Amino acid sequence: MSPAVFLNDTTLRDGEQTAGVAFTTQEKIDIAEMLAFAGVPEIEAGTPAMGEEEIEVIRVIAGLGLDLRVIAWCRMTDGDLAAARASGAGAVNLSIPMSDLMLSKKLGIGRDEALSRIARHVAMARDAGFMVAVGGEDASRADPDHLARVAEVAAEAGAFRLRLADTVGILDPVTTANMVRRVVSTGGIEVEFHGHNDLGLATANSLAAVRAGARHISVTVNGIGERAGNAPLEELAVALGRLDGLETGIDWKQLPALSARVAAASGRSVPQGKPIVGSDVFSHESGIHVAALLKAPETYQGLDPAMLGRRHKLVVGKHSGTAALDHALERIGRQLEADVAPVLLALVRHHATKTKGPVSTADLQHLLTIAEGFCDLGPQESEASAPEDADCTMPAGEHQLHS
Known part of the structure; x- marks a missing residue:
């Protein structure tokens, strides 16, 4: 059976962006294998534009034949897409800012140019044989009308999913639900929520996103990630099942060992009181x-x-x-x-x-x-x-x- 909610684990990409964290090739392989064994259906295996070493790691992981979808994270550029082609990944997440602030300050473009790039690069990636997801960076500070238009353009170009990222972690469950519900109502494309934990709300916001219609949630093991981290895989898998009765396909009994492996590889110890996997929570x-x-x-x-x-x-x-x-x-x-x-x-x-x-x-x-x-x-x-x-x-x- 397909899971009711797909947990897209980005430990190997966003998790490794934690300040000071650097996985070896073998650590990435071990983590990917353990994620597959635990029933995780998708992983972001890395960023091909980082260079040949990263491309090779993604290629190795993609060649393991694991029972999960291997995604390469890319910016919406020709160069990143070319690097993804060399990685062997079967899917790409093409990321572009959603907010006017990031579009202007980071890329020097406006909304119309952003929509043009989405249409062009999604089509290019599809022609290259990729399943394509569009990553909406800083969606939490974007105009809702623009998000709705992005969803329409991405769907028309052949993307199967739009990620709404709370990049700087400013949402609460109510504002998360409002944002997700508006995009879901446009139809035509599946919605993913990517929460950051700056205010300690990543898990709560992810649950709110699911209840508002999102069927894909971005997570990392132990919640590692930039600044205060991301929504933790272990918390979402258990909370969705325990509170909402939703199947994610995750084998909960594998979570403690997976947590310990990522803690060792990242050099980030698990707090004793960490929900689900902490040594003292029972x-x-x-x-x-x-x-x-x-x-x-x-x-x-x-x-x-x-x-x-x-x-x-x-x-x-x-x-x-x-x-x-x-x-x-x-x-x-x-x-x-x-x-x-x-x-x-x-x-x-x-x-x-x-x-x-x-x-x-x-x-x-x-x-x-x-x-x-x-x-x-x-x-x-x-x-x-x-x-x-x-x-x-x-x-x-x-x-x-x-x-």
Whole structure:
């Protein structure tokens, strides 16, 4: 079945434009293969105009026979189109500014000349055997009437898709939907949305674009890209399925490994709290949450981690309650006695505050031994015999149970 929404991954093109990121040929091949294995239907493999090395990488990727469409990104010039012919890509994204600001300041032309170039170069690319998409740079600052005219001209020339790019990341979901809906209503051409994350809205804007009629979304793995990056592949794939029930063809269980590979190749580590693929996004410490999760996972589960090949992780730390301590100790064959629980809880909180991190299994066992010894002594003996380096001091009030 064809996916309801096509995710066009541009990690190898726009993602590599992240300041300081440079993929090797083998890294690009690895990422392309992993994207195909994950079910991504399209990739922008690079920019042929960069030179022979880039052309060769695209040629190698195109020759792998991967089950995806390989696109070469080009400016709307004769030279870029000639370079694309040498790359072996089966499709091109011919980009040209949409806003008056960029047309005049960047290219020194007006709207009429832009429309003429679109008609000419789309036809040329079609004659060369390419599937052709038109990339509308800075569409978010363009006149809506001009965008509608671009859609008409591109469709008449034989392009199958028009990309509306929020190049400088200024849209919100409402303005995104308005822009996309206007172009979709012109008919005749499929619409793609390309969001940048300068205001932290790339995922939300991409969802709004889909709900307004766009059926193609541009993404990168981990959201890497220029400045604050692009809409993340992993977030869109899961959000579209989880919220809208839309099929993208992406195997969610491949996303963590894909994320890790791109993180290693880009030198950009994945934040622990990164949605979907962060190491801690299914971790729980709060006593109230953990106690409920142990009874019924759905109480604090908006997304089943098993769908990503992951599972919940219960962390022992400052905010843990007795239920978490009891569970953690039971897993290592230890038992938490009722009279020991408040002492251990205080020790755990003090240790977590001092170390600024979770309490390891080894540390928990050590703290349990201290707590049990503390409780075996009388009040006066325990105060007198507590070792100074045992982290067993209980600040006022911390002996209260918190579950």
